Amino acid sequence: MSIDSDQDEESLTHVGSAAPSSPSDEQEVEVADGIAEFVEGVLDEGEPKTWEELQALAEEGLKNARKRKSYRDEVVFASLVQLYRFAPRQGRLRGSLRVARNLGRGPAFARVLNAHARHFEAMGSLKPGQQGKRPSGSSGSGESALDDEAFSLGVKSFLRTLAPGTVTPTLLQHHVNEHLFPSLKLRKTSISKRQARRWLYRLGYRLKSHQKGVYWDGHERKDVRKHRQEFCDLLKSLEPYMAMYEGPEMKEVPPNLAEGEVEHVFIYQDESTFHDNDFQGQGYYLKHGEQVLKKKTRGRLMHRSGYICARYGNLALPPEMVEANARLPEGERLTKTDSGVTIFPSNKDGGDTYWNTQQMITQLRHAILIARRLFPNAVIHWVFDNSSCHDSRAPGALNAREMNVGPGGRVRHMHDTIIPLGNPHGHGGELQSMQFPAHIPDNHPYKKFEGKPKGMRIILEECGYIKPGTKLVGDCKLCKAKRARKPKLALSPEEMDLADCEDLVNDSEDESRPSDCCLLRILELQEDFQNELCLLQKVVEEAGNQCHFLPKFHPELNPIEYYWGWCKNYFRERSNGNFERGKRLLQEAVDMCPLITIRRFFRRASRYLSIYHLGATGVVAEFAAKRYRGHRGVMQKDIDQAQAEWEVKQTKLTVGQSLH
Ligand SMILES: [Zn+2]
Structure with missing residues (x-):
């Protein structure tokens, strides 16, 4: 980072010395450390590195603010654009004074502008306005006990006694309340934990979290690595056919295509949840609404599923195309022009149902139409999170888990299959039906199962894996235990969110089960059962597009994960626990993320791609x-x-x- 913020901090206090420290500073600190954990590492790619990049980003913000007719944002962005024009030669502080002078304002304005600039540089968005935000708790007078020389010394020397990494707000709070205040006989007698956190921040401590995409177990598992390698190799091989985004403005550089070659475009899907109480900073982000921790305090759930691409950001028609679409005859008109879907699931009356496969498929069908409109001639690739496939089998798909051991029963009907060619019992290539025929001769033992499912045992007999009378249970203890096993890994909530628990439960490399312990296992290992397309893949391929799944445990390869991080940050800074406001904010967050920033997220994911590829x-x-x-x-x-x-x-x- 080319900006020395510490130095500015010093000089700023002189410029603004007339004004007492405003509550917005306190809020800024609180917000900053509350979100640090989640956002760190996510935002630093969105964070521009040079004055030039900052200016480009501010210009984009200005354009958007004008479009939205937000006067306040327009003024701030316009000032920031000017500031970043002056900053390379004059520095941020003198630059902001110059902007203030140009606008006929004084040092106070420069100070506010500076605060905006610093927030903008760290978060990629403007500092939220004060309107509607809850009042900041305990900020009384502007005077801080830390301004007291002796007290400050006491705090600092205490912190020095703690080994790096062991400093916590609680430790500081106790020390201050039990030792420092009594010994120094200050007017104040106790501080809150929140206050302690602010002081730590003031003293230069930052809450560091793991970087996203750190190596938890599983990340380097053999099967996962293999999938990752294949995925990265494929994407790298297609790079010459993809547009790239370069320079401070992340300008598009189209691929250099030869005659007859076609552009390739990648679109990423993922889901995220928001809660109207997320501002309280105790958020644990979990995927799929049903696994909510701390339900009581998190507030109403908002679930967002979206698609992004590097050219347009959020996968939606731009305004001019929306207008053009509206003029089309009914048959050709798209009924949806924005692929994003937000629902508000709730068990209460009037709440939406939880996110399910059906909703996901409906959304995907719209997304495919939108993408075709946006990229009429390109090969379109859709990338999904690995877990999205879990419960989205196509109707009629082969699934051994849903089968009975014996014939009959109320079981879903499955489509016919061809016994895999590798069948060791000479049945390869034979057509096999999962159901009995509709008409069976009267004297046949299975007469009463006409048209009914055959069940695992008969299916496997037909393939030659077992003989009639073979003693083998449907689902053995080993397999059951395996499925029931809870993840043993100590994951942080964010990692749980990212790593999807299902993956951890369902498979692991240390496969000690025999491959023929029970009927279910033999059947599940059959190639035709293994290769069953999930519904997502089916829909994508039917549309003539291509479908990919990200390797497990690799959120760092998914640009939309960074985008959610940005949106969450935006949301948390502004939410006040009110549901209606939360609804509005979520939409706003999704719309407000600058395209430049989204393209940087793509660049970041792409960097990981190169690294793994190598x-x-x-x-x-x-x-x-x-x-x-x-x-x-x-x-x-x-x-x-x-x-x-x-x-x-x-x-x-x-x-x-x-x-x-
Ligand atoms: Zn088994």
Whole structure:
């Protein structure tokens, strides 16, 4: 980052010394540390690195503000554009004074502008207005106990006694309340934990969280790595056919296509949940509404499912195309021009039902039509989270779990199949029906099961895997235990959100079960059962598009994950717990994320892609991603260097530790 904010902090206090420290500073601190955990690492890619990039981003904001006729934002953005024009030569502080002068305003304006600038640089959005925000709790007079020389010294020397990483607001709070206040006989006698947090912030402490995409178990599992490699290789191989986004304004550079070649476009889907109480900073973000923690305090649930692409951001027709669409005859007109869907699920009357496959498919069908309109000639690739497929089998799909052991019963009918060619009992290539024929001769033992499902046992007999009378249970203890196993990994809530628990439960590399322990297992391992398309894939492929699933545990490869992070941040800064306001804010957040920022998210995901493509894994990959922040492509030599640097760093750490 090219901006030295500490220095500005110092000088600013002189400029604004006439005004007492405003509550908005307090709020800024509180908001900043409340969201730090989730947002850190997500936003730093959205965060512009140079004055030039900041100016481009502010210009885009200005354009949007004009479109929305938001006068307040327009003024702030216009000032920021000016500021970033002056800043390269004069610095942020003198730049803002100059902007103030140009506008006939004084130092107070410069100070406010500066605060806006700093927020804008950190968050990529404007500082929220005060309207509708709850009053900030305990900020009384502008005077802070920290301004007291002796007190401040006491706090600082206490913090120095704590080993790095062990500092917490609670520790500071207790020390202050039990030791410092009594000994210094100050007017104030106690502070809240929140106050302690603010002080830590003032003293330069930041709540650091794990970076997104850190190597939890599973990330480097053999099967996951294989899928990741395939996925990254495929995307890399298509890069020459894709538009790229470069420079401070992330301008589009179209692919250099030869005669007859077609552009390839990638669209990413994912879901996210918002709660109207998220501003309280105790948010645990979970996917799929049903797994809500701390239900009581989180407030109403809002569920958003969306698609993004690098050219347009949110997958929706731009205004001029919406108008053109409205003029089309009814048959050709799209009924939906924005692919995003927000629902407000609730068990109460009037609430929406929870997100399900049906809603997802309906949304996808609209999205496909919109995408075709936006990219009429391109090959369109749809990328889904790995877990999206779990419960979206097509009607009639083969699924051993839904089958009975014996014939009959009220079981879903499944389509016919061809016994896989690899069948070791000579049945490969035979047509096989999952149901008995509608008419069976009278003397046949299965007469009473006419048209009914055959059940696992008969299906497997037909394939030659078991003989009539073979003693084998339908579903054995091992398999049951396996499915019931809870994830043992200690994941943070964000990781749980990202890693989708289902994946953790359902498969793991240490496969100790035999492949023929029970009927269910034999059947599930059959190629035709394994290859059953999920409904998403079916719908996408029927539309002539291509469908991909992200490797498990790899949110860092999905640009929309970063986008949700941005939206959540925007939402949390402005939410006040009111449901109606929350509804509006969510839509606003989704619309407000600047296209430049979204393109940076794509660049970030693309950087991980290059890194994995080059074979870097785990820690080194993460290290390289940080090291080459802002680069789109990473070269082999970069990976080698990252590897080397990482090793040096490790050695230093080990040496450092052994000294203690
Ligand atoms: Zn089994």
